[in-house]
Amino acid sequence: MLSVLFLEFNWKELLMGQEEWPFILEIVIRTVIMFITIVIGLRILGKRGVKQLSIFELVVIIGLGSAAGDPMFYKEVGIIFSIIVFVVIILLYTIVTYLIAKNKKLEELIEGKCICLIDDGEFSIENFKKENLGSDEFFAELRLNGVSHLGQVEKAIEESSGEISVFFYEDEKVKYGLPTMPGSLDHPLKQITQDGYYSCTFCGHTEKKVPGNTGTCKKCGKKNWVQANNRRRVT
Secondary structure: OHHHHHHHOOHHHHHHOOOOOOHHHHHHHHHHHHHHHHHHHHHHHOOHHHHOOOHHHHHHHHHHHHHHHHHHHOOOOOHHHHHHHHHHHHHHHHHHHHHHHHOHHHHHHHHOOOEEEEEOOEEOHHHHHOOOOOHHHHHHHHHHOOOOEHHHEEEEEEOOOOOEEEEEOOHHHOOOEOEOOOOOOOOOEOEEOOOEEEEEOOOOOEEEEOOEEOOOOOOOOOOOEEEOEOOOOOO
């Protein structure tokens, strides 16, 4: 029974839909043409459009991809119309790029602006709230930059491209700071048992404490603390 159903199944419709086999050659030709068009388009946009994508550039790339994809395998979509779309998108990109170069406010509106996330070894709380960065994600970014605690960091800036730029203290200026290693914030302290430096798990504010109640952070008002460290970077 199954073998009969297998033989009677319309494999051609499954594989080809409503098209005929000669359309395969047409797809190959269409794909080659659109591939060349994409390469030319990206070459015109320049290296920045490929290496680091801002929100505006991402929209451009998505638009080019959509314009290129449909005519590759939809017979009813003519290639000439997609090429017109390419020309219009590249023209708009050129115009907007020119205007951005002339107007700083327009640049910030379209591409965003860099934001300081760490200043003097502590989180810039107000700026941090504007970004959708979870602590684990941000700490992972810091670790990739060789940061084991915030006391090593003079400033950390999120660029308009989304990348994190980290500027370090010189070794002799490294101070105590909030650790960034995995699991370092999992067990905040309720009581201080020995003298030392401790960091607020919310804002990174660090201060020297004596045995007793952990108290409230004077910067953010939170009550969770972990032991800080002042380990120098190993480069």
